Amino acid sequence: MPAVAGYAYLTQGVAAGQRAAALKAAPDVAAGVVVTDPDALDRAYEALADLVDDEIPEALVNAEVSERLNDLAMRLQAQGMDLDRLADFLRANFDDLAPHPEERDAERFAQRVRRGEVFGLIGLRRLARRAIEEGFPLEPEQRFGFLHLGGGRCLLWRNNLARVDPLSPEGRSAAYRLGRRRLHAAVAFYRRYLPGMERLQLLDTAPALGVRETRRILGDYRLTNADVLASRRFPDVVCRSAGHDSHLDLRDGVCDIPLGALLPQGVEHLLVAGRAIFAETPTAFDAIRGVVPCIGTGQAAGVVAALAAQARVAPRQLDIAAIQAELLRQGGIL
Ligand SMILES: Cc1cc2nc3c(=O)[nH]c(=O)nc-3n(C[C@H](O)[C@H](O)[C@H](O)COP(=O)(O)OP(=O)(O)OC[C@H]3O[C@@H](n4cnc5c(N)ncnc54)[C@H](O)[C@@H]3O)c2cc1C
Numbered sequence: 001m002p003a004v005a006g007y008a009y010l011t012q013g014v015a016a017g018q019r020a021a022a023l024k025a026a027p028d029v030a031a032g033v034v035v036t037d038p039d040a041l042d043r044a045y046e047a048l049a050d051l052v053d054d055e056i057p058e059a060l061v062n063a064e065v066s067e068r069l070n071d072l073a074m075r076l077q078a079q080g081m082d083l084d085r086l087a088d089f090l091r092a093n094f095d096d097l098a099p100h101p102e103e104r105d106a107e108r109f110a111q112r113v114r115r116g117e118v119f120g121l122i123g124l125r126r127l128a129r130r131a132i133e134e135g136f137p138l139e140p141e142q143r144f145g146f147l148h149l150g151g152g153r154c155l156l157w158r159n160n161l162a163r164v165d166p167l168s169p170e171g172r173s174a175a176y177r178l179g180r181r182r183l184h185a186a187v188a189f190y191r192r193y194l195p196g197m198e199r200l201q202l203l204d205t206a207p208a209l210g211v212r213e214t215r216r217i218l219g220d221y222r223l224t225n226a227d228v229l230a231s232r233r234f235p236d237v238v239c240r241s242a243g244h245d246s247h248l249d250l251r252d253g254v255c256d257i258p259l260g261a262l263l264p265q266g267v268e269h270l271l272v273a274g275r276a277i278f279a280e281t282p283t284a285f286d287a288i289r290g291v292v293p294c295i296g297t298g299q300a301a302g303v304v305a306a307l308a309a310q311a312r313v314a315p316r317q318l319d320i321a322a323i324q325a326e327l328l329r330q331g332g333i334l
Helices: 006-013 016-025 038-051 083-092 106-115 125-133 169-193 225-229 283-288 291-311 320-329
Strands: 063-065 072-079 119-123 144-150 153-158 201-205 215-217 237-240 256-258
Antiparallel strands (some): 237 256
C-alpha cells in the first residue's frame, strides 16, 4: 500500500486552495510549520491559531539557509536487462565508456557485466550523438550512465538538475519535471540504442527530489570549516564526522561532532540530527552530511532524548559523561 508523509500529502496531493480545509479535517497531517519569509511570521501565527485548539508554542527554532542551492537530483529504477547482449556491446564499444577507474580492461569489464555483478557505467557519448543525429529527442549535454544493482536491475539518476531554489514550490516543481523528463528520455534511449536494454521496464521513480543542502538550525555550537580541517576534538563529542567524501579534502580524515551542534539555540527539549545540525558550509557541512555521520547524530539525538526523558530533565542538563558512556555501550564511535 503506498503511503506518503503528511507534509508531502498536503503540499503535493492537495490543491493550494483546499489545504486549509484538509488541515481542519485532519490537523495531525501537519506536525509543524516552516516559515521561510520572516515578514510572514505574524500571518503564520494567525493561521495556526485558526487551525489548532492547543496553544501555539512560543519557542522558535532559528535556521540559516545555505547559499549552495543548486544541486537537486532525481532517480529511478528499471529492470529487464539482458546482460550477455549488453556485455558484448560494451566490450566492442569500450572506448565510448568512462567506467570506474579501477576497471580499465574491456574483457574483464564484460565478464563482470556477464556475471551480473554490481557495476557502474558512465559515458556512451558516441551512442548519444548517433541518437541525436537520427532525430531522437535527447538533450546533447546529458551524460549517460547507470548503476547495475544486480539481477538485471539498474539505478539511473540525474544530478545538478536545475539552478533553482529548492525551497520554493516553483523551483521544486521545475526540478521534478526536468528530472523525470530526462530520466524517461534516458530509459527510452537505452531501449532503442543500447543492445541488451530493449526490454527495460520502469520499476519506480523517487518519491522525492534529492537536495544536498538547504536549511540548518542555529545551534549552541557551529562546527566550523577550520574545526574539520584540523580534525578538532571536543569534550562533548557524540559521534564522528565522515572519514572522506569526494567533496572533502581532509588531512586527518575525521572530526568530532559535538552535542552543541545538535541543540537549537534558545529552545529546550528539542534535538536536531542529520544534515540539519549546525555546521559551516562547505567543509564542515560536507563532513556531517553523509549517511554515516547522519546515522551517528541520529543515534546521539535518540540517546540524549531517552536519557533526558528518564531523568525528567532537559537535554542541556544531562551529564555529558553519561551520554558518552551510553553511546559507547551501544557501540558508538567517539
Ligand atoms: C543526490 C545526493 C546524493 C548523495 N550521495 C551520497 C552518498 O553517496 N553517500 C553519502 O554518505 N551521502 C550522500 N548524500 C547525502 C545524504 O544522503 C544525506 O545528507 C542524508 O541522507 C541526510 O539524512 P537526514 O536524515 O538528515 O535527512 P533525510 O535522509 O532527507 O531524511 C529526512 C526525512 O524526513 C522526512 N520529512 C521531512 N519533512 C517532514 C515532515 N514535515 N514530516 C514528516 N517527515 C518529514 C523526509 O521525507 C525524509 O524521509 C547524497 C545526497 C544527495 C541529495
